[in-house]
Amino acid sequence: MINSKHMLPSITLASLLESTIVPIPLEALLVPLMQKRREKLWLIALMATIGCLIGAMLGYLFGHFLFDLMRDIIMQYLTTEEQFSRFQKRMETDGFWFIFSTGITPIPLQIAMLAAGVTAYSIPLFLLATAMGRVIRYFGLAVLVYYFGNKTEKLIKRYKWQAVALASCIVVLVWWLIIFK
Template sequence: MIKRMYDWTLSMAGHPRALWVLAFVAFIESSFFPIPPDLLLIPLILAAPTRAFWIASISVVASVAGGAFGYIIGAFAFETLGQPILTSFSNAESVAEFNDKFNSYGLWAVLVAGVTPFPFKVITIMSGWTGMPFGVFIVSAIAARALRFFAVATLLYYFGPPIRDFIERRLGLVFTLLVIVLIAGFFAFRFI
């Protein structure tokens, strides 16, 4: 089933209404869909590099709106919708254990999940479920998603198709390493 969703998402890059499809995928990916919008974002930017930042903007707005929907799922429909979505990514025990830790690092969790390959929908639902202040959630989601999508747009705008392989295979790792370095630097500064 995931393979079919992946293939469908990829095939939409050539659709006449691909920007609308991108917005739809970015929205649902932030709340329940397992396929990231990058599958559409990358070919759309490569096809129209002068519109790279407009395409990234559409991704940010739709992704944050989808994140708000995920937040609402967590806040008001966790038992019926949120928990089944989360347990499709991990078991119920790890969801409960994660909840205990999440309240301490909610803002950072949103920022980290927004730029790394970690499923953003998990964080959006957890943010609503744990009662993270909605304003904090939205601001951190905007910052994280803008960093991610505008980094992709910038790389494709300046380097074009040759950078595509790097983005698809290694950009998530680069963001993850950057987050680790930032967190290590924060703790080193705090305790030294």
């Protein structure tokens, strides 16, 4: 795949699958690929972002239409109209930051996609939040490979949880500053 003419479409497809049904982090594929194909570093990050956005839209639509089909059963057995209404209001006020944070933290993006679809969250805001989160994630990897080259994998393995904690703290801090300003 590294030297294939289908490398970039394959990255797009892998990202689409990772964002929808394959629970394996795409970073395990992206970092070595970026290291081997540094001349296509930014294009690899872009294609991964595009694939994720396509997958995110599919997940949104799946959540939206599945909920429409199963609304009565869900309301009867899993929740109430009042609880669902509170959940919708919470998505209206905090949905952007929730979706954005799933794009850069280890929280599965599928949760945000389904929640956005079920609550009919604004599609443009959903795509913007998803894109922002994944651009930070994928282009952040590209920046690391650009500056640290073959040492990137070791750095990620060594500082993975510290980076996750730092990213999560930044998201929470920004969210808090916006809500309580």
